[in-house]
Amino acid sequence: MTTNTSTYGTPLQAPRLEFAKAAPKAFRALIALDAASREGLDPALVELIQIRASHLNHCAYCLHMHTNDARKAGESEDRLHMVAVWREARHFFTEREQAALALTEAVTRVADAGVPDDVYAEAAARFDERELAQVLALILTINTWNRVALSTAKVAGTDER
Numbered sequence: 057m058t059t060n061t062s063t064y065g066t067p068l069q070a071p072r073l074e075f076a077k078a079a080p081k082a083f084r085a086l087i088a089l090d091a092a093s094r095e096g097l098d099p100a101l102v103e104l105i106q107i108r109a110s111h112l113n114h115c116a117y118c119l120h121m122h123t124n125d126a127r128k129a130g131e132s133e134d135r136l137h138m139v140a141v142w143r144e145a146r147h148f149f150t151e152r153e154q155a156a157l158a159l160t161e162a163v164t165r166v167a168d169a170g171v172p173d174d175v176y177a178e179a180a181a182r183f184d185e186r187e188l189a190q191v192l193a194l195i196l197t198i199n200t201w202n203r204v205a206l207s208t209a210k211v212a213g214t215d216e217r
Contacts, residue, residue: 073208086200093193096186099129104153105160105191106198107139112164115202116212124215155182156191163195 076083094102103126110119123136138145142157149157159179162171180188204210 075204075208086197086204089193090197090201093190093197095190097190097194100126100131101153101156101191102194103129103131104135104139104149105156105194107136108142108157108160109164109195109198110202111140112161113199113202113206115205117205117210117215118198118202120212121215152182155179159191160195163192164199 103122106122107119107126110122126136127133135148138148139157142149142154146154155178158175159171162169162175179191183191
């Protein structure tokens with residue numbers, strides 16, 4: 057096992073398992089689900105959902121990747137810093153984004169209280185049926201990616217896309 061170093065000179069632990077190599081069909085299926093779930097959604101919304109779920113799941117690997125992707129897509133630093141506390145900084149986000157963030161939290165923490173009717177109703181009021189299904193698919197997908205990254209000990213800052 058080789059040990060790489062971070063940009064800060066500290067040693068990086070190698071991932072436990074190279075999921076893409078060990079389970080290529082499952083990995084390709086996740087890639088396809090990811091692509092399908094994004095279809096027709098605003099790229100900024102996509103990144104906000106992925107960032108919030110990654111916060112909640114404590115997935116540094118995905119959080120690093122998606123904050124960088126959001127920056128490359130033109131997202132402001134102010135909004136990126138406010139995603140974790142969006143309820144206290146609602147003026148940074150549209151009503152659609154707020155509804156999507158609330159739904160992201162409910163679905164990500166589904167074991168805590170299910171998806172409350174009011175959260176679902178607000179999202180349903182802000183998105184048409186197809187968009188809502190896409191948002192749900194995206195939330196499910198990022199939660200899966202978070203679990204893959206956390207289970208295999210992916211290291212933040214080592215994304216090779």
